[in-house]
Amino acid sequence: MNNAGFPEEPENSSLGMDGDIPAALRDNPEQTSKIRLTPFLIISSFVGFLLLATVSGVWFFLVENNRNPQTVVESEVTPPVEDENPEDETNSDAILGHFSYPEAPPSELMPISADGRIKMRTSAAKRFKEMAAAARAQGVILAPLSGFRSEKDQDPLFFGTAARRNQTPSERAAVSAPPGHSEHHTGYAIDIGDGAVPATNLSTKFENTRAYKWLEANAAKYNFELSFPLNNSQGVSYEPWHWRFVGDRDSLETFYRARNLKPTPVSP
Secondary structure, rough: OOOOOOOOOOOOHHHHHHHHOOHHHHOOOHHHHHHHHHHHHHHHHHHHHHHHHHHHHHHHHHHHHOOOOOOOOOOOOOOOOOOOOOOOHHOOOOOEEEEOOOOOHHHHHOOOOOOOEEEEHHHHHHHHOOOOOOOHHHHOEEEEEOOOOOOHHHHHHHHHHHHHOOOOOHHHHOOOOOOOOOOOHOEEEEEEOOOHHHOOOOOHHHHHHHHHHHHHHHHHHHHHHEEOOOOOOOOOOOOEEEEOOOOOOOHHHHHHHHOOOOOOOOOO
């Protein structure tokens, strides 16, 4: 029985206001949004965790470093000590700046002077004669003053002269080698003068002569070099007249091997 004044309710009133749309087909925007946000939240949480862990690690390291400061010990590098006499390391027989040299065998000597008294090793003698001839062709006279000298010859030159001049061995060694330590023993060394100006023989004034100027410009062509230039490493006085032959293996090894010497260029 119907109540008066009230219309009848339609059947299936349980559908309500949306009764014409099936429940399974309705969109739920709130649920979709939650599903889409889930990956973002996971990634954000992971990145945040990493950031927090990094910051915490740095903070912990700094705090621990301040609590226990590490002492850094710098290793000291000791600079090498330069040997005042580097030659002594390579020639234990060196005395007062002069190296020991063996005497040339008499059989290997050849005269280079007109009277035959001044001699050199054959290889050196031949090259000196060639050099002297070339110089003479240009009007320069290379006069040989001294060549090979034995230890017996060197003895009075060193000890006898030192006694006459009241020189100590060190003082004498600055201008002359002790016996057994002269380059003249080798037969490769020679003292040269200017035949036109003999007053300059065995003097530093020889450097002002034509003979010295010619040697300076041409001696290397004939395998000769100045033994004791200015400020030489052996500490021997400047001797512009003293030259040595280094034109074969034996002469080169005699003066350089086991001594670690470097040739000193002649000043132009």
